[in-house]
Amino acid sequence: ERNYKISVIPGDGIGKEVMPEGVRVLERAAGLYGFTLDQTWHDFANCDYYARHGQMMPDDWKAQIGDPHAIFFGAVGWPDTVPDHISLWQSILQFRREYDQYINLRPVRLMPGVPCPLAGREPGDIDFWVVRENTEGEYSSVGGKMFPGTPREIVMQETVMTRHGTERVLRYAFDLARTRERRHVTSATKSNGIAISMPWWDERVEEMAAHYPDVTHDKYHIDILCAQFVMNPDRFDVVVASNLFGDILSDLGPACTGTIGVAPSANINPERTTPSLFEPVHGSAPDIAGKGIANPIGQIWSAAMMLEHLGEPDAAAAIMRAVETVLAEPGLRTRDLKGSADTEQCGRAVAEALS
Numbered sequence: 001e002r003n004y005k006i007s008v009i010p011g012d013g014i015g016k017e018v019m020p021e022g023v024r025v026l027e028r029a030a031g032l033y034g035f036t037l038d039q040t041w042h043d044f045a046n047c048d049y050y051a052r053h054g055q056m057m058p059d060d061w062k063a064q065i066g067d068p069h070a071i072f073f074g075a076v077g078w079p080d081t082v083p084d085h086i087s088l089w090q091s092i093l094q095f096r097r098e099y100d101q102y103i104n105l106r107p108v109r110l111m112p113g114v115p116c117p118l119a120g121r122e123p124g125d126i127d128f129w130v131v132r133e134n135t136e137g138e139y140s141s142v143g144g145k146m147f148p149g150t151p152r153e154i155v156m157q158e159t160v161m162t163r164h165g166t167e168r169v170l171r172y173a174f175d176l177a178r179t180r181e182r183r184h185v186t187s188a189t190k191s192n193g194i195a196i197s198m199p200w201w202d203e204r205v206e207e208m209a210a211h212y213p214d215v216t217h218d219k220y221h222i223d224i225l226c227a228q229f230v231m232n233p234d235r236f237d238v239v240v241a242s243n244l245f246g247d248i249l250s251d252l253g254p255a256c257t258g259t260i261g262v263a264p265s266a267n268i269n270p271e272r273t274t275p276s277l278f279e280p281v282h283g284s285a286p287d288i289a290g291k292g293i294a295n296p297i298g299q300i301w302s303a304a305m306m307l308e309h310l311g312e313p314d315a316a317a318a319i320m321r322a323v324e325t326v327l328a329e330p331g332l333r334t335r336d337l338k339g340s341a342d343t344e345q346c347g348r349a350v351a352e353a354l355s
């Protein structure tokens with residue numbers, strides 16, 4: 001029976017504006033492709049909830065979310081009212097950890113007709129995946145302060161990498177490369193400067209690579225890797241990175257294809273013992289929130305990734321065809337892509353282009 005329970009969490013800022021467009025496209029896809037959606041909208045994990053309750057989510061948030069087939073998430077953060085480290089650690093970062101969504105899968109693709117900020121690049125030249133470790137690494141709350149407020153003040157924060165956590169993200173990246181034509185993995189490292197964890201990461205990459213003789217691999221230090229994303233984006237196929245490096249690369253990659261506004265992500269628990277979560281890469285964009293001009297494509301593309309995960313590949317592919325049709329049309333694109341449409345016009349255009 002193709003009925004999917006979806007938890008919908010819009011969040012803050014433009015999250016609340018792009019979410020209705022993502023849902024509009026999902027509902028239209030459901031009608032066309034013969035499945036149904038059972039949506040539960042949650043009014044927590046946003047900074048208005050924090051203003052009322054002094055925390056981002058109810059204590060029993062897990063019970064309230066229950067056991068959906070997937071979570072569809074917008075964006076969280078309103079730094080004017082809640083410090084970012086509180087709003088994010090009590091929402092999206094908590095979901096990723098509590099649900100053990102240890103893969104953050106983020107495509108980088110230049111779409112036909114989209115103005116590319118890099119000279120001379122055609123669609124097809126830029127088409128790769130960033131596989132970001134999503135539960136450990138540089139994102140830890142391990143550390144502390146000493147002698148606060150004095151000239152001797154010290155602050156320390158640890159990077160925590162586990163063998164289990166590192167091997168499973170590397171394995172995922174090599175498995176993903178196997179499904180691709182070029183079968184190539186690039187590892188983001190910094191083993192010259194980060195002299196304990198990153199040489200160890202490099203060793204784990206070599207060990208994993210030995211199990212995949214049919215997949216080629218290389219590595220770049222993160223600094224030059226950023227430069228390579230700009231100079232030679234055609235070089236990449238699957239890029240695997242630690243939590244922080246993957247975060248940086250997954251804004252840089254989409255920016256090289258026109259805008260971060262189109263970029264989606266899948267926070268996946270591959271074992272499917274817990275729900276996976278689908279969200280745009282971008283944040284709540286306070287600078288444009290409330291104007292109705294945000295690009296909804298990141299949310300819509302995230303819907304396509306969610307349908308792929310749910311086992312509806314035809315509907316997912318249909319959404320991507322509709323996205324391509326709309327992106328190629330300046331009158332249907334939003335302003336971040338030199339278009340003239342607003343959020344709702346763009347979202348409606350994708351829904352109407354679906355077939």
Ligand code: NAD
Nearest residue numbers: 075076077078079084261282283284285287288294295336
């Ligand atoms: P941001 O992604 O919200 O915005 C960065 C820039 O990109 C802004 O100029 C914004 O206007 C633009 N932009 C982003 N999405 C866009 C879209 N869909 N269409 C058009 N333009 C778009 O990043 P930020 O400014 O660093 O963060 C703002 C808030 O969002 C902070 O609270 C931050 O912590 C949070 N944040 C949340 C998530 C998440 O929920 N997963 C992700 C990133 C940032």
Ligand code: IPM
Nearest residue numbers: 077088092093247250281283
């Ligand atoms: C992302 C965001 C988050 C991250 C922030 C908001 C904590 O930038 O999803 O890329 O760093 O993971």
Ligand code: MN
Nearest residue numbers: 247248251281
């Ligand atoms: Mn980010």
